[in-house]
Amino acid sequence: RPSTPVADTAPVPAPAPVPTTLDAETLWRQDRDHFVHPFTDFSVFHDKGCELITDAEGIHVQDIHGNRFIDGIAGLWCVNVGHGRAEIGQAMAEQATRMAYFSTFNNLSNAPATRLAAKLAELAPAHLNHVFYSCGGSTANDATIRLVHYYFNRLGKPNKKRILSRHNAYHGTTYLAASLTGIESNNWEFDTLDGLVTHLSEANLYRRPEGMDEAQYCDHLVAELEATIAEIGADNIAAFIAEPIMGAGGVLVAPRGYHARMQEVLRAHDILYIADEVVTGFGRLGHIFASEAVFDTQPDVINLAKGLSSGYAPLGATLISDRLYEVLGTPQGKGGVLSTGFTYSGHPVSCAAALKNIEILEREELCANVREVGPYLEQALATLSRHPTVGDVRGSHFMMCIENVADKDTKALFPVDARVGDRVAFEAQQRGLIIRPVGHLNVISPPLIWTRDTVDEAVAILDEALAATAESLR
Ligand code: PLP
Secondary structure, three states: OOOOOOOOOOOOOOOOOOOOOOOOHHHHHHHHOOOOOOOHHHHHHHHHOOOOOOEEEEOOOEEEEEEEOOOOOOOOOOOOOOOOHHHHHHHHHHHHHOOOOOOOOOOOOOHHHHHHHHHHHOOOOOOEEEEEOOHHHHHHHHHHHHHHHHHHHHHHOOOOOEEEEEEOOOOOHHHHHHHHHHOHHOOOOOOOOOEEEEEEEOOOOOOOOOOHHHHHEEEEEEEEHHHHHHHHHHHHHEEEEEEOEEEOOOOOOOOHHHHHHHHHHHOOOOOEEEEEOOOOOOOOOOOOOOHHHHHOOOOOEEEHHHHHOOOOOOOEEEEEEHHHHHHHHHOOOOOOOOOOOOOOOOHHHHHHHHHHHHHHHHHHHHHHHHHHHHHHHHHHHHHHOOOOOOEEEEEEEEEEEEOOOEEOOOOOOOHHHHOOHHHHHHHHHOOOOEEEEEEOOOEEEOOOOOOOOHHHHHHHHHHHHHHHHHHHHH
16 A cells, blocks of 8 residues: 655644753652662662762752752762863763764774873873773773783783782772672672682781781781782783772772882782772872872783763773783784774763863862862861771872771671661761762762862761761660
8 A cells, every 4th residue: 555645744743842840750760660770779779769960060969859969979989070061061062063983993093082092191101102992990901801811822921811809909890890809799699700810918907917017017918919929820820900099999098118019029920010090090199190100100001991081971991001012012913903892992072071181180280189188188087087986087188988887996897787888978968968888988089179178068067977877876
């Protein structure tokens, strides 16, 4: 049968009315019924659903009901330049309109990805001049391990496969990155790759063995590395991966000299040093990269994400040394290609966001702000130690944490179902500050635009929140 002819002049259906206000109840239900949230306790979620954050400007975010909060976690340690930067949005819109996407495989490229690679090489320690792009922190770490294995295969050392990581490290949640991750509860009932990763002890000054001072503790950790290498054999170990300051694992600052000494041992055994600067990069510790400036290390690889684009668009990057690139950048044989990468490696819109983000970081001297306000934040938070539940306040600059304990003398923890971290975060949020609960810990990792006044306001709220929590736990 002939199809019904459609007249050119057929009336165009009227567009659906644009809602002028967000329907909070509908969104809340849709979210609860359809959105599988990462890292979420579904026993709570099924009952209570989620909190919808709808707006953000500077250091503040706002929920769907119009409640305004100070953002104490920079989104998820990532919105380093703060929220609502119209010029980043504009740079992304211009790039998306001009050319939203094209491949970077097979010798194709785009201007923002090229410019960003050159900019990163300019900012990075002198020996890191090559950039491999990914989509975030997990894929940066995952891609790095593939590249490192490939590197040693190409050098005729195919047995160098084992990766040394650390207990309580967080490196992401792809299968491989989750295997690098050393936070046990993160892999609870999940599988990890067998035989790939050996986890060394984390550097935890607060819970170090009784009777050791900081220097002895450092010796102890370095000795453990040496013993592990002796046991596994340097010929079987490819690399060591470490966050300069362990983030999600509890903002653990290693003893003085730890990273440089670990690097010295690794170098002597031809084991690569991978610095996971997904959190520490782009200003959180007062420098664009912390490895060399703060910890006096020269990693073979530095991995980046989060602050690289301040979370305005997904992006990850692996900074590769000249020495590695000499091998990676040489074909395996005639027609051989470096056959790894992602559809969105070097995504033009993400790279445009990152370029503008870096321009803002530099123009507004946000690293200098962190170097100035960071120690003030450390001191202000340290005053909270007087609360009976605060066992430790630690961290550096804009990467801080409170460890809640049931007994300060024994450092005993509250039972898990006391949900002490959640309680503190809830009390803080009721008073207008969002901080992050991680088990019995609370993380404070603000946007880099916090001032001393913001610190005063936030710490006053935390003071009340901790008092209310102690009261509720009595
Ligand atoms: N590495 C570190 C140190 C991180 O803190 C994170 C995320 O928090 C990741 C890697 C994983 O990054 P992503 O969530 O972007 O995959």
